Amino acid sequence: MSKCILGIDIGTTNVKSVLFALDGSILIQESAEYPTFFPEAGWAEQDAEQWWEATVETISRITTNLQINKYEIAAIGVSSQAPTVLPLDIKGNPLRNALIWMDRRSEKECDFLRQKIGEVKIKEITGNRIDPYFAFPKLLWFRENEPHLLNRTHKILQCNGYVNYKLTGCFSIDKAHASLSQIYDKNKNRWSQELCQQLDISPKILPKIYECTDIIGTVTKKAAAITGLSQGIPVIAGTVDGSAAAIEAGVINSGEAVEMTGTSTVLLIASDKWKNNENLIAMYQGFGNHCLIFGAMSSTGACLKWFKDQFGNTEKKVAQKLNLNIFELMDLEASKVEAGAGNLLFLPYMMGERSPIWDSHARGMFIGLTLNTSRKQMIRAILEGTSFALYHNLKEVTKLGLKVNKLKAVGGGSNSDLWLKIKASMLNMPILVPETSTGAPFGDALLAGVGVKLYNNVRDIVRKSIKIKKVIM
Amino acid sequence: MSKCILGIDIGTTNVKSVLFALDGSILIQESAEYPTFFPEAGWAEQDAEQWWEATVETISRITTNLQINKYEIAAIGVSSQAPTVLPLDIKGNPLRNALIWMDRRSEKECDFLRQKIGEVKIKEITGNRIDPYFAFPKLLWFRENEPHLLNRTHKILQCNGYVNYKLTGCFSIDKAHASLSQIYDKNKNRWSQELCQQLDISPKILPKIYECTDIIGTVTKKAAAITGLSQGIPVIAGTVDGSAAAIEAGVINSGEAVEMTGTSTVLLIASDKWKNNENLIAMYQGFGNHCLIFGAMSSTGACLKWFKDQFGNTEKKVAQKLNLNIFELMDLEASKVEAGAGNLLFLPYMMGERSPIWDSHARGMFIGLTLNTSRKQMIRAILEGTSFALYHNLKEVTKLGLKVNKLKAVGGGSNSDLWLKIKASMLNMPILVPETSTGAPFGDALLAGVGVKLYNNVRDIVRKSIKIKKVIM
Structure with missing residues (x-):
């Protein structure tokens, strides 16, 4: 057995x-x-x-x-x-x-x-x-x-x-x-x-x-x-x-970080001790006194989905016809636009915002529209604006004295190379994408294994199991 | 002869x-x-x-x-x-x-x-x-x-x-x-x-x-x-x-006003004497010492056209299929939305703005986006935002002591009853739409007729020739 x-x-x-x-x-x-x-x-x-x-x-x-x-x-x-x-x-x-x-x-x-x-x-x-x-x-x-x-x-x-x-x-x-x-x-x-x-x-x-x-x-x-x-x-x-998922992503030693982007984005950073802080959240990670500092944005992927639902009729039809993913099509469109999206800014607070601004009344904005603004630029502005929100959270982390010099990315958002590239360039660090994973249940199983003494050490088993499939610089 | x-x-x-x-x-x-x-x-x-x-x-x-x-x-x-x-x-x-x-x-x-x-x-x-x-x-x-x-x-x-x-x-x-x-x-x-x-x-x-x-x-x-x-x-x-067109629209006596909306909007108000002012423009009208005070917005209809060009693919197809005007379709969509467009604001400065803010660097914005914001609300926000720009100009007029209590509307924008209704409600005055007209050439002919003494009086001939086809309250 x-x-x-x-x-x-x-x-x-x-x-x-x-x-x-x-x-x-x-x-x-x-x-x-x-x-x-x-x-x-x-x-x-x-x-x-x-x-x-x-x-x-x-x-x-x-x-x-x-x-x-x-x-x-x-x-x-x-x-x-x-x-x-x-x-x-x-x-x-x-x-x-x-x-x-x-x-x-x-x-x-x-x-x-x-x-x-x-x-x-x-x-x-x-x-x-x-x-x-x-x-x-x-x-x-x-x-x-x-x-x-x-x-x-x-x-x-x-x-x-x-x-x-x-x-x-x-x-x-x-x-x-x-x-x-x-x-x-x-x-x-x-x-x-x-x-x-x-x-x-x-x-x-x-x-x-x-x-x-x-x-x-x-x-x-x-x-x-x-x-x-x-x-x-x-x-x-x-x-x-989030803690279990962070374990799975190998975010254990101080300064190791992962961002999970789906409907919203969560940024998690490991710390070997508790850090009180102003605008992020701290919690125990699950073993020893290890902590996680995390920033939680309210809507990132949700903004992109909103754009798709409201304006993506053409993309939807093309995607069906060619059997492609609609978000990949939108990525392709956004990739034709220069960084900066023609000076168009997007604030992603379409459901208010949690960290770091904690404002339920904040709202989404497109700022800098001109008669030359294109759909492509608007899509890129959403990718950039949501990446800025991640940057905004990461800046809070560095205030705590935690040094982050690379970031793992998991969740649906990590399928978009363009989005990751924007983030890598904005955060000025490489982004590592692990092989497709099960998320939290793996961390749960690890902790349970430690609980019944099948494992001595969470770190070792994590280190063995993580495989990075791509690195975006 | x-x-x-x-x-x-x-x-x-x-x-x-x-x-x-x-x-x-x-x-x-x-x-x-x-x-x-x-x-x-x-x-x-x-x-x-x-x-x-x-x-x-x-x-x-x-x-x-x-x-x-x-x-x-x-x-x-x-x-x-x-x-x-x-x-x-x-x-x-x-x-x-x-x-x-x-x-x-x-x-x-x-x-x-x-x-x-x-x-x-x-x-x-x-x-x-x-x-x-x-x-x-x-x-x-x-x-x-x-x-x-x-x-x-x-x-x-x-x-x-x-x-x-x-x-x-x-x-x-x-x-x-x-x-x-x-x-x-x-x-x-x-x-x-x-x-x-x-x-x-x-x-x-x-x-x-x-x-x-x-x-x-x-x-x-x-x-x-x-x-x-x-x-x-x-x-x-x-x-x-603009002066010739104002004559045609019967804007002659102090306080009579007309707005002309096409790509942009011009608001013209007659004054029996010159009025220096901060944020509008003054010019002689063409007869006697009569003046026109006018405010010129940079892009109003142009914003709506931008939305149509970027996002109106579906409307375009429906309009072709049913042989309808695409702007009428967009009006119909916007009419399904409550006034206020779900708290979505639109600033129409997509080409900068002339009066009253005179800022070439101003840009268009959508403010107040939520995940529930619909295309319909965005269209309505454009109609409302451009109407606010008109209101903004009219407020400058009242600073000059000119009393405006009704407004004529000409140009392509006056085909939209919804747009006019928004303006009427925002300006709190009835809007009168004259029969389809030739615009400036009629004013030119009137002035020429006065020049060769075929007419004594610009006012009389104008009063006779203007026919109002609808009044929006």
């Missing part, structure tokens, strides 16, 4: 479950989607039951197809989108939909925090700025607006915490998720007594904090029956999706 | 010659085009010979088709784009292409004027701000850069001045064109001795200034032979095209 490890990532749009052999090769991978609900402008919710249903669906497909005489699942690691606020009652049932990371309803609660506790104090305790992105302001909104539900709340969980609970029956939160809660004392590695007291939050509703590689429990009989997993498989606390 | 009058307008793109019966009805109309040359960015020139050739072509077609036993041409009036710098040698031959109104090469000479004479003094004498739009800075450029040609210059003429010269052999300039020269003393109704002396310009090269309705000469034997006109027909000094 060969041992293997199951990595599961509960992302924003889908769950991805991947079974890895111990050498890091993929045995089976499955995914399943769930919807996001936007009940009001700026609100974003998901149904926790749907996370679990999608997870069960993917695991079942894996266990059905697994040659059970040949392979034995030795550990499970779950990562997720973060942070989330999901209140459960005493029976472990969700009391409402989860407020997910993109939910911005708690602006008022942030103002309250600024007045009551103060930006400086919050940063001192939690290491991050006050923002609706974090879990604590969302929790305050919940208390303010749904006190009848808070009264019935037994635990507040994260996304992976809920899946872990369904697998093991144990309540938990990993250190990475905790560090994004804004009620976690990162200096003392525990829930902040000061914040709980001052804001009158019962620490009982907050789950126990684990190191990411800690085993929090094992697969229950009930979960085994539903999923086809064997009862008793150890489940680790897990980590945040 | 019935008397009739020939009105000729030498516009920016073509000459339009129209023969009118004395009651204002059109007998024959003809037009012919000529090109504009852009030898460098910001430069704009035309070949004076081509004005004359196009004029001859249109007059010949009219004289060929005229029932010569039935009609007798009693007078000719010529208006033109303004202002222009055209140097002629002693034989009346052009020494170079004319620098037309849109030529912006004389920024440096404007700076020189500001230093040497000063903005205040220039305004005191000429009634207008210093700007490359006017003729004087262009003349200084000519002296500075082509002194060998200035040495051979016998007269500097305007566009209609050249056609008048070809018709009559007489050099002239009308008071309206003179008032846009920036070397005319509007207080003393003569060339400014002070400016000529201080800038060392020989007054000899400047033609005699006439009232617009003054007869400057009669059709020569030579011109008669080429055009088919009878020798001896009186030719008046004429006026500026």
